Amino acid sequence: MHFTRRHTLSLAAALVGAACLPAQAAGFPEKPVKITVGFAAGGGADIVARQLGVQMGARTGQSFIVDNKPGATGTIAATLVARSPADGYTMFLGSQSTMLVAPAIYPKLQFDPVKDFTPLSMLVSMPMVLVVHPSVPAQTVQELIALARKDNGMPYASAGPGGPQHVAGELFASLARLKLTHVPYKGEAPALADAIGGQVPVMFSNLPAVMPYVQSGKLRALAISSAKRHPSHPDLPTVAEAAQLPGFEVLTWYGIFAPAGTPADVAKKLETEAIAALKSKELSGKLAGQGFTVVGSTQQQFSAFMKNEVPRWARLIKDANIRAD
Numbered sequence: 001m002h003f004t005r006r007h008t009l010s011l012a013a014a015l016v017g018a019a020c021l022p023a024q025a026a027g028f029p030e031k032p033v034k035i036t037v038g039f040a041a042g043g044g045a046d047i048v049a050r051q052l053g054v055q056m057g058a059r060t061g062q063s064f065i066v067d068n069k070p071g072a073t074g075t076i077a078a079t080l081v082a083r084s085p086a087d088g089y090t091m092f093l094g095s096q097s098t099m100l101v102a103p104a105i106y107p108k109l110q111f112d113p114v115k116d117f118t119p120l121s122m123l124v125s126m127p128m129v130l131v132v133h134p135s136v137p138a139q140t141v142q143e144l145i146a147l148a149r150k151d152n153g154m155p156y157a158s159a160g161p162g163g164p165q166h167v168a169g170e171l172f173a174s175l176a177r178l179k180l181t182h183v184p185y186k187g188e189a190p191a192l193a194d195a196i197g198g199q200v201p202v203m204f205s206n207l208p209a210v211m212p213y214v215q216s217g218k219l220r221a222l223a224i225s226s227a228k229r230h231p232s233h234p235d236l237p238t239v240a241e242a243a244q245l246p247g248f249e250v251l252t253w254y255g256i257f258a259p260a261g262t263p264a265d266v267a268k269k270l271e272t273e274a275i276a277a278l279k280s281k282e283l284s285g286k287l288a289g290q291g292f293t294v295v296g297s298t299q300q301q302f303s304a305f306m307k308n309e310v311p312r313w314a315r316l317i318k319d320a321n322i323r324a325d
Contacts, residue, residue: 028088028269032063035256036081037093038074040187044206045074048124048254049093051286055277073162074098075109082116086261088270092117096253097163100309104317105162105324113310118262119302120271122255123278124292127226128168128204129211130239131219136201141222141242144202148178155181157191157203161324165191167317168204168225168250174320175245195219206252207233208291225250232291253295255302271299 035053039045046068053064069077074095081092099113111117130141138144148154158165161184173180183200185191188209195203196218204225211233214221223239224230227249240248256274258267277283278296287294297305 028266029060029062031089032065033088034065034067034090035093036067036069036077036090038069038071038077038095038098040070041068043187044126044208044252045093045095045254047290048287048292051283052093052123052256052274052277055280055283056273059273059277072106073102073160075102075106075111078102078113079110081257082111082259084259086118086259086263088258088262088266090259091120091270092257093123094255094257095164096251097167099255099257099306100313101162101164101167101317101322103310104314105322114306116260117257118260118267118299119306120256120258120267120299121274121278122253122295122297122302122305123274124287124294125251125253126207126292127224127230127251128164129207129214129221129236130168130172130204130223130225131195131202131210131214131221133195133198133201134217134220135198136220138222139220141237141239142244144222145176145178145243148176148180153179153181154202155183155200157183157185157195157200159188159191160184160186164206164250164252165204167322169202170320170322171248171250171316172204172239172243172245175248176243204250206291211291255297267299 035049037045037049046066049066053066057064069080075098078092078094078098081090084090103109103113132138132144138147156169158169166182166184169180169182188205191203192205192209194200196213210219213219221236223242224233224236225239227238227240229236229238240246258270275296278294284294
């Protein structure tokens with residue numbers, strides 16, 4: 001077979017192009033990467049995203065820019081990222097409330113938490129603390145349950161419908177066979193303010209946010225929402241043990257996702273850089289000091305977790321009759 005010089009050059013170019021196909025991440029990222037956050041600046045999700053972005057930027061030499069799109073339990077931001085180009089330049093910092101709870105309580109969401117995203121890594125998790133105002137005459141969870149049964153509608157505060165505080169309160173009420181009244185706020189800060197002021201006597205609150213008020217005596221801690229006791233507060237029992245409710249566990253977690261269809265090598269690069277950033281001495285100690293547990297899961301681990309947890313939380317929420325208020 002006879003090849004002209006033009007044919008030879010064309011064939012060589014095609015071979016070079018084919019060889020480059022699986023190596024799209026070789027120079028990635030070549031421009032700034034956006035981390036979309038579904039909550040307002042200053043909150044836990046925003047803090048984690050910004051700290052992660054600084055470290056990933058230092059490692060890659062490119063900027064990782066946080067883009068806050070708050071509203072609807074983070075689902076507005078999730079929808080935007082699900083529709084973004086799958087090129088690795090737009091990530092979503094998702095949470096348990098957005099990716100597990102919202103799909104079970106909002107029937108008309110415009111994204112699927114499993115089909116529309118490539119899970120990259122669960123970054124951190126943190127438990128919540130069940131607290132009461134000092135005026136509440138309950139020193140233990142069992143005493144709180146007894147009071148709530150007499151009250152038949154004791155109010156509890158949350159950071160908003162569908163958030164982890166709401167889910168924890170409703171799951172606690174369902175398992176303990178109580179009637180509690182959900183009082184939603186527009187964020188954890190105003191909910192805590194009213195709990196401290198005694199307007200609402202009970203709430204579940206994220207550990208880093210609430211412990212300063214516990215330590216100052218403005219709130220009383222009864223139990224922690226994780227399956228095991230927290231190493232920083234070993235004297236605080238879990239809700240499961242204190243209330244004799246085996247299986248009770250509600251955590252807040254944050255993870256990063258890319259749109260479905262993101263090239264495998266680009267997704268791997270993002271996963272690798274995120275885990276390395278989390279484990280860096282600059283970030284790991286800072287996150288631990290803020291009350292977070294550093295997770296740093298792989299894509300495979302995070303994908304398996306999502307596939308298992310989405311249907312599990314749908315069942316839990318249905319059984320507990322949790323609804324968006």
